[in-house]
Amino acid sequence: MANVQNVKDELENILSKKEYTVYTDQETNFFTALWEKIKAWIVEFLERLFPSMEKTSMLAGPILAIVITVMLILIAIALVYFVRKQKRRQIHQSKKPLQSMKEIDWSFQMHLSEANKQEELNRLTPATRHMFLAILLYFHGKQWVEARIWKTNWEYYEELKKVNRQSANQFHHIARFFDEVTYGEREVQIDEYQEFRIKVMEALGESVE
Structure with a gap:
């Protein structure tokens, strides 16, 4: 004490x-x-x-x-x-959308077809993925971007800006929703998916008519 x-x-x-x-x-x-x-x-x-x-x-x-x-x-x-x-x-x-060579080997039409199948099954997350890959490979086919497994969406966006600013802006909005769904574990609602699908189809334009 x-x-x-x-x-x-x-x-x-x-x-x-x-x-x-x-x-x-x-x-x-x-x-x-x-x-x-x-x-x-x-x-x-x-x-x-x-x-x-x-x-x-x-x-x-x-x-x-x-x-x-x-x-x-x-x-x-x-x-x-x-x-x-x-x-x-x-x-x-930072995220890379392409996960395998198989996804690159598919044409954008094949990804659109798969997106429609997934949508009919109400599997909106994989449907979103295939819709996104469709637009990415569409730009790849036009030689506006070069699709590679190691590339990020930001790199694709920078490539697009050099050749078509309007398409780059469309891609930016499409990629942002895709990222939120794929990496942010966001549950896709049907109205959100429909709006996303419309944007993708608008970006594809006459190629799907």
Whole structure:
């Protein structure tokens, strides 16, 4: 017990020393100054946004607290959106859609036929895959891209931009849905699939008429 009391006394002695209290005061002053700068920036922003409002009313505790809360919520929403967007982009840039030589050996018409069979069986995930491979191999047949197992959708998109920007934009939307279904484990709804199918058929154009 004596040792415990000695440790306690020593700790109290350290905390009461001038060096420690000065350091604590400096740290407190830093955060206080930072908070005051943040409040001043917010007030200045509100003055620009609402010129008719008086500065004293802006400084009122409840109003300032509400404004800060709203701004923090908006920042949080923006961060969540940014993170999700970056994650989708990473998926889009890193995954390779072709998994075997058999998929390359098939013509785009064969993939369309298989997509129709899978759709009739209500197997929309494999149907989505075959629809996507159909458009990819269609562009390969037109020599707009060079289909290879090691390539990603981002690389195909960059190749398409060099020869046909409109088709590149169509491919970008088609590939994004394909990635979400294939790598994001998204359950495909019939209306989503139908919309996806329409986009693929539009990109194929006269080749399927």
